[in-house]
Every structure is written in structure tokens, then in C-alpha cells.
Amino acid sequence: MSIRKSVEQVVNHRPRKRFGQNFLRDEGVIHAIARAVAAHKTDHIVEIGPGEGALTDALITSGCQLDAIELDRDLRARLLAAFSGYPRFTLHSADALNFDFASLAEGQNIRVVGNLPYNISTPLIFKLLDYGSVISDMHFMLQHEVVERMGAKPGNKEWGRLGVMTQFRCEVEPLFAVPPEAFYPPPKVQSAIVRLAPHLQCPWPECDPVKLNRIVTQAFAQRRKTLRNNFKNMFDDSTMQSLGIDPSARAESLSLNDFVALASLPKWVTERD
Numbered sequence: 001m002s003i004r005k006s007v008e009q010v011v012n013h014r015p016r017k018r019f020g021q022n023f024l025r026d027e028g029v030i031h032a033i034a035r036a037v038a039a040h041k042t043d044h045i046v047e048i049g050p051g052e053g054a055l056t057d058a059l060i061t062s063g064c065q066l067d068a069i070e071l072d073r074d075l076r077a078r079l080l081a082a083f084s085g086y087p088r089f090t091l092h093s094a095d096a097l098n099f100d101f102a103s104l105a106e107g108q109n110i111r112v113v114g115n116l117p118y119n120i121s122t123p124l125i126f127k128l129l130d131y132g133s134v135i136s137d138m139h140f141m142l143q144h145e146v147v148e149r150m151g152a153k154p155g156n157k158e159w160g161r162l163g164v165m166t167q168f169r170c171e172v173e174p175l176f177a178v179p180p181e182a183f184y185p186p187p188k189v190q191s192a193i194v195r196l197a198p199h200l201q202c203p204w205p206e207c208d209p210v211k212l213n214r215i216v217t218q219a220f221a222q223r224r225k226t227l228r229n230n231f232k233n234m235f236d237d238s239t240m241q242s243l244g245i246d247p248s249a250r251a252e253s254l255s256l257n258d259f260v261a262l263a264s265l266p267k268w269v270t271e272r273d
Contacts, residue, residue, distance in 0.1 A: 022118075022185060023052045026183075033058070049115060066086075097124055105135075109135060111139075125150075137197045142194060150166045151167075172196060215259060227240060227248070245261075
């Protein structure tokens with residue numbers, strides 16, 4: 001009997017809206033994700049929100065070490081029943097938003113995968129970006145709109161804080177779309193798979209990520225306003241112009257390099273004596 005069949009036998013679970021549960025059921029999509037991840041027995045994979053164990057099943061047969069993080073206690077019992085026979089499988093009862101991912105990277109970087117609950121996907125991604133030094137890559141199922149924002153370019157309406165900060169930390173590679181009917185229950189939105197690979201060496205080592213995030217957040221706080229308005233307490237016109245930035249432009253026109261240049265300035269208006 002396959003592991004997948006054993007999972008189907010033990011899981012009789014009603015999806016819970018408060019956990020944002022939409023379970024992946026399409027075997028073709030499951031195997032396509034597994035091929036994209038290409039798990040190896042030497043890998044240490046961390047799966048966020050394994051749910052019914054569909055992707056867990058497809059990955060664990062590689063012989064990899066697999067740590068799964070599941071918040072729903074009913075699903076945890078069923079996942080243990082299905083996978084506890086694997087000596088390299090560990091199930092963590094935890095909220096991924098509060099989990100210390102570095103605690104799992106003992107002498108080896110981890111690879112993170114997951115069908116992320118759409119209601120927490122953005123804050124969870126921002127959290128994981130801070131663990132880039134211990135993560136080799138990440139493969140996520142996300143709302144298609146979120147994947148578009150992560151891979152957006154300057155001048156595009158999708159370009160914003162998520163895209164700037166993700167691309168500052170990672171290479172972003174959208175892989176393929178996933179239709180609603182691949183899930184139970186079907187979500188009301190289109191989904192997509194994305195691969196994130198943290199930079200082995202940051203292309204902008206002089207840039208403080210905390211400063212960058214502050215600047216980007218301020219720039220996009222009111223998207224319809226000009227940089228002059230959004231940055232009125234941070235940068236004056238002459239400072240922006242010295243970097244080739246038009247103060248009358250909007251934030252979506254700035255490139256990642258422009259934001260890095262602003263964050264790398266020795267002083268801001270609010271920091272001057």
C-alpha cells in the first residue's frame with residue numbers, strides 16, 4: 001500500500017477557514033511540484049502546513065530528512081499515523097509565523113516548501129527572508145497575484161514592497177500556474193508555484209536591510225503620491241536628484257538599485273543635526 005493511500009484512509013478532515021485550508025488533491029500538480037523541488041536523500045526539507053500529506057508523500061520517498069510544521073492538531077494526529085514509520089520524519093506542533101527555522105539548520109542549510117495559507121503568506125514570506133543565510137531554496141504554492149508581485153519589475157503596477165524586498169534577498173522564479181480545481185475546497189483565486197533562491201552573496205553588501213525595508217515601506221505607503229510627498233521627512237529634492245531620482249515620480253518607477261542607493265546614504269533628513 002502506498003503512503004498516499006494510507007493518508008487518504010486516515011484523513012477525513014473538514015477544511016477550516018480560520019487556518020486558510022485548501023488541500024491540494026490533483027496528483028499531476030503534486031508530482032509537478034515534487035519534480036520542481038527534486039528532493040534528494042541528502043536534503044533537509046522543511047514543509048510548512050503539510051495538511052493531508054499529499055506533498056509530504058511525494059517528497060519523503062526520496063529518503064530526505066523532512067520536518068513538517070502543522071498547526072491543526074487534528075491533522076497532526078493523522079500525519080503521524082501516516083508518516084511516523086519514517087525515521088527521518090519529524091512533525092512539529094507549531095505556528096510557522098512563530099517558528100525558529102534556524103533551529104533546524106544544524107550544520108546544513110534547509111530547503112523550505114509549502115502550500116502556504118493565503119491569509120498569512122505575505123508576513124510568512126517576510127519572516128523567511130530573514131532566514132536566508134540558513135535556507136538553500138524555497139518552493140511555495142501561493143496566490144497567483146502574490147507570485148506576480150514577487151517577480152514584478154519597476155514601472156509595473158504589481159511592483160511594490162513585496163517585490164523589492166524579495167528580490168533584494170532572493171532570485172525569484174515563477175514556475176507554473178495551478179487552477180482552483182486542483183484543491184479541495186477550490187479557492188476563489190488562481191494559484192501558482194514559485195521558487196525563491198536566497199543570494200549566496202548579497203549583491204548589495206553595503207545596504208542595511210532594515211533601512212531598506214523602512215524606505216520601501218514609506219515609498220509605497222501611498223502609491224498615488226509622489227516621492228516628494230512620501231519622503232518629505234526622509235529625503236529632500238536635492239538628495240534624490242543627486243542619485244538620478246525624480247522627486248515628482250511615484251515609487252513604482254524606482255528600481256531596486258534606486259532603493260538601495262537611498263538606503264545606503266550616510267544620513268537622511270530626519271537624522272541630520
